[in-house]
Amino acid sequence: MINNPTFLINILTLLALLSSANVFNIDELILKLSEIYIQPFPEFSKEALYFRFPNFDNWERPEGPIKIGIQIGHWIKENPPIELKRISKTGAVISSLKEVDINYLIGSEVKNILESKGYKVELLPAVVPPEYYADAFIAIHANSTDKKVSGFMISTPFIDYSGKAFKLKDSIIESYSKYTNLQFIDEFTSNMTHYYAFNWSKYKHAIHPKTPAVILEMGNMQNQKDLLILILGYKNVAQGIAEGVDKFIKENY
Numbered sequence: 515m516i517n518n519p520t521f522l523i524n525i526l527t528l529l530a531l532l533s534s535a536n537v538f539n540i541d542e543l544i545l546k547l548s549e550i551y552i553q554p555f556p557e558f559s560k561e562a563l564y565f566r567f568p569n570f571d572n573w574e575r576p577e578g579p580i581k582i583g584i585q586i587g588h589w590i591k592e593n594p595p596i597e598l599k600r601i602s603k604t605g606a607v608i609s610s611l612k613e614v615d616i617n618y619l620i621g622s623e624v625k626n627i628l629e630s631k632g633y634k635v636e637l638l639p640a641v642v643p644p645e646y647y648a649d650a651f652i653a654i655h656a657n658s659t660d661k662k663v664s665g666f667m668i669s670t671p672f673i674d675y676s677g678k679a680f681k682l683k684d685s686i687i688e689s690y691s692k693y694t695n696l697q698f699i700d701e702f703t704s705n706m707t708h709y710y711a712f713n714w715s716k717y718k719h720a721i722h723p724k725t726p727a728v729i730l731e732m733g734n735m736q737n738q739k740d741l742l743i744l745i746l747g748y749k750n751v752a753q754g755i756a757e758g759v760d761k762f763i764k765e766n767y
């Protein structure tokens with residue numbers, strides 16, 4: 515086994531993680547290790563799904579009112595569990611303006627609007643609770659790319675087992691375009707499709723696969739027009755997201 519390079523790299527990574535996590539006693543070590551989810555199947559595969567959720571086919575929605583989860587990208591990313599250690603370094607900063615502050619400004623407003631419509635809404639930090647279920651989950655981020663690029667991007671998980679994520683995506687595209695006048699960029703990156711909070715096949719702290727989820731890159735912070743819309747027009751931006759979620763819920767539950 516020691517001749518297996520992957521095995522060796524895993525061990526080295528583990529040692530590096532442990533030393534950086536200041537693990538001194540065995541109880542703490544076991545606790546830290548228990549945060550790491552190890553499964554032998556490809557990410558998002560059916561095998562991974564049934565390995566992690568053997569009763570997936572008999573899953574029933576938890577009782578209670580419709581619940582919407584709004585994840586504020588990069589919010590409270592300090593001291594994440596060891597499996598998500600890398601997220602503490604993420605989040606764009608333009609001059610002194612932080613992406614997380616824009617995400618929070620808009621996400622809180624989305625919460626206000628949806629609550630005024632009678633929904634139960636939870637604002638979630640960068641680390642989501644294990645197997646988090648909501649009837650709609652929206653991760654809110656702002657891009658930071660070439661300043662000539664203007665527009666928003668949105669993506670579902672790589673494979674959607676909720677059967678509803680594409681409907682949520684389409685509903686948000688429609689109302690977000692209308693309220694912000696921002697152009698929809700019909701592209702996505704693997705950072706979006708394999709977003710850690712979607713990736714129940716790799717991390718414990720991720721949504722339940724039955725949660726219809728999208729990640730929204732609301733606009734490009736490097737582009738002046740986009741930045742003005744995100745800050746001065748934050749109420750419109752929030753309205754665009756909230757109306758899309760509202761329409762999705764009404765049509766699907």
Ligand SMILES: [Zn+2]
Nearest residue numbers: 587605655656
């Ligand atoms: Zn972000």
